[in-house]
Amino acid sequence: MKAENRFTMSVAAKSANEGFARACVAAFAAQLDPTIEEINDIKTAVSEAVTNCIVHAYKEKIGKIYITAELTADNVITVKIRDTGCGIDNVEKAMEPLYTTVGGERAGLGFAVMQSFMDAVKVRSVVGKGTTVRMRKKISRRYGANL
Amino acid sequence: MAVEIRTSGSAVTAYLYGELDHHTAREMREAIDRAVDLNMPALLVLDFSNISFMDSSGIGLVMGRYRNLAKTGARLHIAGASPQIYKVMKLAGIERLATLEGRVKE
Numbered sequence: 001m002k003a004e005n006r007f008t009m010s011v012a013a014k015s016a017n018e019g020f021a022r023a024c025v026a027a028f029a030a031q032l033d034p035t036i037e038e039i040n041d042i043k044t045a046v047s048e049a050v051t052n053c054i055v056h057a058y059k060e061k062i063g064k065i066y067i068t069a070e071l072t073a074d075n076v077i078t079v080k081i082r083d084t085g086c087g088i089d090n091v092e093k094a095m096e097p098l099y100t101t102v103g104g105e106r107a108g109l110g111f112a113v114m115q116s117f118m119d120a121v122k123v124r125s126v127v128g129k130g131t132t133v134r135m136r137k138k139i140s141r142r143y144g145a146n147l
Numbered sequence: 148m149a150v151e152i153r154t155s156g157s158a159v160t161a162y163l164y165g166e167l168d169h170h171t172a173r174e175m176r177e178a179i180d181r182a183v184d185l186n187m188p189a190l191l192v193l194d195f196s197n198i199s200f201m202d203s204s205g206i207g208l209v210m211g212r213y214r215n216l217a218k219t220g221a222r223l224h225i226a227g228a229s230p231q232i233y234k235v236m237k238l239a240g241i242e243r244l245a246t247l248e249g250r251v252k253e
Binding site for chain 2 (some may be wrong): 106114
């Protein structure tokens with residue numbers, strides 16, 4: 001379905017931008033008049049994807065994170081979060097709950113949260129080139145949507 | 148200040164403030180660990196009443212504190228979790244590690 005509205009932004013892969021990125025996507029999604037739970041689901045999923053870029057994709061360097069969101073007339077938001085970092089060798093393994101490569105206090109639940117809070121999550125990755133996470137969520141139709 | 152510590156008897160309560168993500172977790176973690184090291188409580192309460200957002204970084208924080216407390220046999224209690232926080236906690240199965248008490252409404 002053709003996008004009724006779209007925005008694109010890029011941010012430096014700094015942890016200080018995690019809150020900024022999820023707030024931007026949430027503000028954009030507000031045009032679909034989501035419930036508080038739906039907006040929180042989107043914020044949480046975006047936070048996980050952006051954090052993955054910072055913690056895993058770029059590790060020691062500060063690269064760029066590219067975020068695109070689209071709204072369609074069937075009340076669906078699609079969010080794409082892309083990095084040009086190290087890429088993921090085994091996407092299936094990386095998406096297993098509790099799997100993490102960095103240790104410390106990372107829970108290894110990033111993809112599990114994205115999958116649980118959004119309707120669909122697709123991950124494409126090429127080692128040495130980067131990773132794109134595409135997430136989709138249908139917002140319950142209410143009366144306030146204003147595309 | 149992202150964490151306020153209060154002690155009462157053998158319990159330490161850490162009141163957390165703001166948003167809990169990968170950016171803020173470290174400061175909170177260090178403040179809680181300092182209070183636990185100093186007081187050696189039998190019960191640690193993490194109070195999320197004033198946390199407006201949490202992603203899986205909060206799960207890492209809870210699991211890390213649970214592992215530390217397990218060395219001394221101390222218990223962990225999660226209080227004041229909003230529906231959004233409660234949902235993330237339940238997804239991670241935190242109720243197997245700590246007693247979990249949520250807020251009914253935001």
